[in-house]
Amino acid sequence: MSPTVSHKDSSRQRRPGGYHGALELGATSPAIDGDDAAVRLGHGDTEALLPGPPPPPLGPPRGCRGELGNVLLLLFLYVLQGIPLGLAGSVPLILQSKSVSYTDQAFFSFVFWPFSLKLLWAPLVDAVYFKRFGRRKSWLVPTQYFLGLFMLGLSTQVDSLLGDGEGHGPDVLALTATFFLFEFLAATQDIAVDGWALTMLSRENVGYASTCNSVGQTAGYFLGNVLFLALESASFCNKYLRFEPQPKGIVTLSDFLFFWGAIFLITTTLVALLKKENKEVTPSKEETKGITDTYKxxxxxxxxxxxxxxxxxxxxxxxxxxxxxxxxxxxLVEEGVPKEHLALLAVPMVPLQIILPLIISRYTAGPKPLNTFYKAMPFRLLLGLEFAFLVWWTPKVKHEGGFPTYYYIVVLLSYALHQVTLYSMYVAIMAFNAKVSDPLIGGTYMTLLNTVSNLGGNWPATVALWLVDPLTMKECVGAQEQNCRTTIAAELCAKEGGSCLTTLDGYYVESIICVVLGFGWWFLLGPKLKRLQDEGPSSWKCKRNN
Structure with a gap:
């Protein structure tokens, strides 16, 4: 669902997730952009294009304590990476509270595409660098400087971009362009950090890289989304954090951007001056083919x-x-549910999101992991109808003081069931991708399959948002010979003293259409997907010239 999401079904973003990052309860998905640390692009940087086994580690083995500084640095870099993801995920909820159209929301959803498309420029990040400065620092340092300066500059303009509330609405076009560049830089930083993680830690401790990725990105997303939305909300701060009510929250988006922009600049300077890349790694370990060969x-x-x-x-x-x-x-936000409450519902979901992959992996570890994907799909489709009922029910239980406790319990249980089905499908796809990937080019192969899976979540989300307004039917009440078919017509209706009344909400129409299409896919194409498990290993091996 995703009262605040992703993101992560696809993508972020996941969280399996692309745009979900903005819509699933501010949640942490299996991987904020849809990639798990073990299969992220950084992994492909070294494994993907190397036909031979890696060289043995040099020097005596070191325990985790001996590399505690490197582990903490990686963790912090991933926290920084999660901040832009969380902030971008909070903007759709802020825009919704300002009553922007769903067409505008669809346009803004392109902001979440860079993390799903980073495979397009990752080979460039891997191949072009200054050897004296360091392969990963050549991209990490300037990218984080750009992010820091970008956040400082954006902090001076973001309030006007979001609209001043005095007749000037949000500038969605400028916001989309700005945050798209923001996420593009964050995705580039992600590529560099993932690659550096594999050489920053010794061979026996490299497994901690995935832990740093998961914990760091989750913490960063929480800070940039859940914590920010709570502290930005005047009602939340007045109710829980203040003795005297104030018209605004403790922080604004401008304040938040300025603070983290300064953090980015300071920490990047320290990394550039004090942290050296690991010289113990033999050159062959990180050597890849040329950019052209990679794309071929x-x-x-x-x-x-x-x-x-x-x-x-x-x-x-x-x-x-x-x-x-x-x-x-x-x-749900449109119906009056506070956006910060939806974001905070992600907190009790964290234990479930940790446990679910462990449980589900027991059923996807066999020869046919896609069977789990197929079995979970109809339940997830039916939950789409349950979500539509939940939206319909929301205004009926709203009272002057907000919503009753039992309402939030129902929302939480609905989201928990959604997570079970989502993770069942996500883990199944990840297991299948790992199973069929050619081991000689495993990183590149698997990252490509995951990228396609992420895009499979991004484009339907964008289209779904765009179709809500065209499918919605409104009529002008109180003004004769006027209608509400377009924005201009709605303004004329208001000028004539009328108001636009929704007679058919496009969300409900779209929900039914999506469920019908989903079951159609499940009946007609689902068996074809399962039959791919019967293909022999030769069907998945790539013929390449060494």
Whole structure:
């Protein structure tokens, strides 16, 4: 659902997630942008294009305590990475509270695409660098400087971009362009950090990189989304943190951006001056082929019949969930549910999100992990109808003081059930990708498959948001010969003393259409997806010239 989401079904973003990062309860998904640390691009940087086994580690083995400084640095870099993700995820909720159209929300959803598309420029990040300064620092340091300066500059303009509330609404076009660049820089920093993680830690401790990724990104997203939305809310601060009510929250988006912009600049300077890249790693460990060869390899993978079929199926598999995942959270805000309350509901979900992959992996570890994906799909589709009912029910239980406790319990239980189905499908896809990936080019292969899976969640979310307004029917009440079919017509209705009344909400129409399409996919194409598990290993091996 995602009262605040992702993100992460796809993507972030996941959280499996692309746009979900903005809509799933501010949650932490299996991977904020949809990639797990073990299969992220940094992993492909070294493993993907190396045909031979890695060289043995040099020097005596070191325990985790001996590398505590490196582990803490990695953890902090991933926390910084989560801040832009969390901030971008909070903007749709802020825009919704300012009554922007769903067409505008669809346009802003492109902000969440860079993390799903980073494979397009990752080979460049991997291949171009200044050797004396360091392969990863050549990208990490300037990217984080740009992020810091970007946040400082944005802090002076973001209030006007969001609208001043005096007749000037949000400038969605400028916000989208600004935050798209913001997320592009964050995705580039992600590539550099993932690659550095594999050489910053010794071979016996490199497994801690995935822990740093998961914990750090989750903490950063929490700070940039859940904590920010709570402290930005005047009602939350007045109720829980103040003795005397104030018209604004403790912090504004401008304040938050300025603070973290300064943190980015200070910490990046310290990393640039004080942290050296690991010189113990032999040059061959990180050597990859040229940029052109890398792109040719990706293209050759996609052209294989089995991979091409998988890509087509997975790009269309999530259409049935798009209305529930992308629109439900925004609809709840529209119906009066405080956005900070939706964000805070992510907190009790954290233990569940930790336990679920461990439980589900027991059922996906066998030869046919996609069976779990297929079995979970109808339950997730039915939850889309339950979410639509939840939105319909919301205004009926609202009272002067807000919403009763039992309402939030129902929302929480609904979200928990949604997480069970979402993680079942996510873990199944990750297990299948790991199973079929050619071990000689495992990192590149698996990252490509995960990228396609992320895009399969991004584009339906954008389309679902865009279709809400066209599918919604309104009529002008109180003014004759006027209608509310367009924004201009609605303004004329208001000028004539009328008001636009919704007679059919496009969200409900879209929810039914998505569920029908989803079950159609499940009946007609689902068995075809399962049959891919019967393909022999040769169907997935890429022919390449060494």
């Amino acid at each position: 390899l990706l293209f050759s993978i996609v052209r294989m019949p089995a991979v091409f079929t998988f890509c087509v199926l997975i790009l269309t598999a999530k259409v049935g969930f798009s209305a529930a995942d992308a629109v439900t959270g925004l609809k």
